[in-house]
Amino acid sequence: MAVARFFERNYAAVGAALSISRDALERTLAARTIGLLCGPDVEGDANARWTAEMTVALLARLYPRLSLEAPPALADALTTLAVAINPLVEIVRGDDVETAIVIGGRRSPLPPNAIFAGARGWVAHVARTPVPAGGPENPYSAGAAGCIAVGEVFRHVFRASLRPWVEPRDLAFSLLDYGRDAGASLPVPDVDLSEVAFFGLGAVANGALWALGRHRALRGITWLVDAETVDLSNLQRYVLTLDVDEGRSKPALAAEALRGTGIEPRPRASELEEFAEGYPAGFSIPTVCVSTDDVPARRATQALLPRTVLNGFTGDRSLGTSWHRFSDDAACLACLYHPDHPGKDHTQIVGERLGLGRQRASLLWATRAPLPDQDLRTIADHLGASVADLAPWRGRALHDLYSDVVCGSVALDVRGIGRLETVPLAHQSALAGVLMAAELVKRSHPELETVSQPERLVSWDDVLRPPPPAGRWAHRRSRAPGCFCSDRDYQAAYRRKWLVAR
Ligand SMILES: [Zn+2]
Incomplete structure (x- = not known):
């Protein structure tokens, strides 16, 4: 069967969502042909074409056999895209x-x-x-429709593993205000993004750049910051990547995605800290889009005091975006990840995922002590792995093991892979990115902002259930007590920096 080269990563993502065995996943995928049927009117409709492109950019990463029907030129383009993502994919007709x-x-x-x-x-x-x-053309809503439709396909294909199964519901929602119909006849305007930095160019940023790259009337300078290169596992859910992109620099790939716009991309293959240290007199970039895997980078980004911060995230089964300005009473980005906020803190999650318990995980995390054999055995048991599987991390810090195995690219074929619960599904990451891109454009254009939702957080909390209906995506969030956004000195620094009146 023609599963993708990065099937292990697919297994990690699907196994996390569904507790399915590797064999069962292969059998399920082998037994199905997923169709994409485009009517004759699609060719002249940019939104329909973009929805089709997003759909194929996601389906080809998981399903080994696709049936594509579309007007000839579009069918050729979509077939080329699918094969470029997974050269082993089978494209059939009328199967x-x-x-x-x-x-x-x-x-x-x-x-x-x-x-x-x-x-x-x-x-x-x-x-x-x-x-x-x-x-009117709109790559944000067109991309979102593609992601959500692929999510519905996923729910259908794996219906037997979904408990409880929740029937799909018809969905119409506006990416402008998250109500039902705002902006259906409002074109996307010319938008000057001024100067934006993307911190982290992972799967979420890929979704964002996919949409921004199709919004031709965009201008501004975009710093694209990530020290990494694309590895094989990234192909499982990075919508911009093709099979040949393995080993390429993430910033270079991101810059390419913006080619059709008026944006001047400035790719920087560096760590975030290193990039920020290049501004010794104070970080002066007004807007930052952050979508790294880790919480500390988000807090650090907020502490740099950009005028506006956009955040794109995926969680165990959740996805979303948020936007923040430091000077008002709403939550800052750090508030959303504040340890005192209700919910699990980071070391608790690490402890649970690796079977160590919160206290032990906190101690090992804080001291960065070499992992003792006893803890390695505990982790191996919890994951259904052998101690030999984890030998590469003997004597290294818990942080290394967690980021390699859980957040990173080292695939372990272990029974307990579902317990790691962190590799998002492709449509989950891509949608988070598309939503973040829409917020960036809305918050960069004063007139759009006046008709946008006032709430800071937009989320879909369980991608194995149907998406929220219109009116249920946006959430108000107030400041977390004890967060540094309540600190007078930080507030004064922000106001001085951006000349915000009290
Ligand atoms: Zn805060």
């Missing part, structure tokens, strides 16, 4: 398709599970019946 995403008008018979996807202006639609099309 026995049970589940398909349908874009644009269709007259031919539809499969039993037809999922209609489309976008109109700022409004994304995913439903069981044909959805509205036309309207």
Whole structure:
């Protein structure tokens, strides 16, 4: 069967979501052909084409056999894209398709599970019946519709493993204010992003750049900061990456994605700290989009006091974005990750995922002591691995093991992979990025901002359930008591820096 080269990573992601064995995953994927059916009207409709492109950029990373039907030029382009992502993917025509995403008008018979996807202006639609099309071009809603439709395909394919199963519901929501229909006839304007830095160019940033790269009327300077190169496991969910991109610099790949816009990309292959230290007189970039894996980088980003911070995140089954300005009473980015906030703190999560318990994990994390054999045995037992599997981390710090195995690229084929619960699904990361990109554009354009949602946090808390209905995506968040945003000196520094009135 033609599973992708990065199948181990697919297994880690799907296994985390569903507790499915590796064999069962392979069998399930082998037994299915996923369809993408594009009507004849799709070619002249930018939104429909973008939804189709996002759909293929996600489906080709997991499903080994796709049935693509579209007008000839588009079918060629989508086939080329699918094969470039996974050269082993099988593209068939009119095979026995049970589940398909349908874009644009269709007259031919539809499969039993037809999922209609489309976008109109700022409004994304995913439903069981044909959805509205036309309207102004909008890569954010078009991309979001593609991600959500792929999520519905995933839920259908793995329906037997989803307990409780929740029936899909028809969805229409506006990426402008997260209500039902705002901006359906409002074009995306020309937007000057001024100067923006992207901290971290992982899967979430890939989704953001995918959308920004299709918004041609964007201007400004964009710093693209990440020290890493693309590794094989990243192909599981980085929507910008193709098979040939393994080993390429992440900033260079990101810069390429912005080629069709008026943005001047400034790729920087460096660590965030190193990049920030290049501003000894005070960090002067007004806007930062942060989507790194770790909480400390988010706190550090907020402490640099950019005028506006955009955050894109994925959690165990969640995804979302948030936006922050330090001077008002709403939560700053650090508030969302404040240890006193209700919810689990970082070492508690580490302790649970590795079976160490919170106290032991806190101690090992704080001291960075070499991992003793006893703890390695505990972790191996918890993960269903052998101590030999974990031998590479003997004598190294807990931090190294956690970031390599859980957050990073080292794949372990272990029974307990589901307990690691951290490799997001491709559509989960991509949607978080698309939502972050929409916030960036909205918060960079005063008129758009006046018609955007006032709430700071936008989230979908469980991607194994249907997405929230319109009106349930945006959440108010107040400051966390004890966070540094309540500190007078920080507030004064922010106001001086951006000349914000009290
Ligand atoms: Zn705060």
